[in-house]
Amino acid sequence: DGYTEPGNNQQRFCLGQLSNVSRNNTVEKTRKHIGRGVKISFEENQVYIECLGDSAVFIQSRNSNKEHSFHPTTVVKIQSGVKFKIFCFKLFREILMEQVHLGYEAVFDLTKHCMIRMSFVKGWGADYHRQDVTSTPCWVEMSINGPLQMLDQCLAFMGSSKNPITSVS
Secondary structure (H helix, E strand, O other): OOOOOOOOOOOOOOHHHOOOOOOOHHHHHHHHHOOOOEEEEEEOOEEEEEEOOOOOEEEEEHHHHHHOOOOOOOOEEEOOOOEEEEEEHHHHHHHHHHHHOOOHHHHHHHHHHHEEEEEEOOOOOOOOOOOOHHHOOOEEEEEOHHHHHHHHHHHHHHOOOOOOOOOOO
């Protein structure tokens, strides 16, 4: 089934559950190469991704990039059979404590650290002609909810911003 068959497994998220009447042939071909996809696991306050399919996946994680001293927007290629840490809660708490002293906007900006972008089969970024994940045929964005809740609590405690944050700020 190319592992896009939704089935009833509650531990599995399948792209086959997502419909799109505008899906083109390139997307369909890409989805067929996903194969067994990825496994996302939470172990000892860290989030890992393991590429189970034959084709690589591409990950953008500001948290992981910080840990590896990469540029914040670096996209990492994860080959088949490789398990890679994409989020470390301890590092996030350390960064949060540093940013609190810089003010509301600095803490709010950490929401970017809680979002993980992943594309299947095709990459994007500085080394590719596709500059944004949305230019790849098949991608997802994941939210790491625990740290987002920490940010909400911290921001509520800090009060409102001196510079109102809007959708165009």
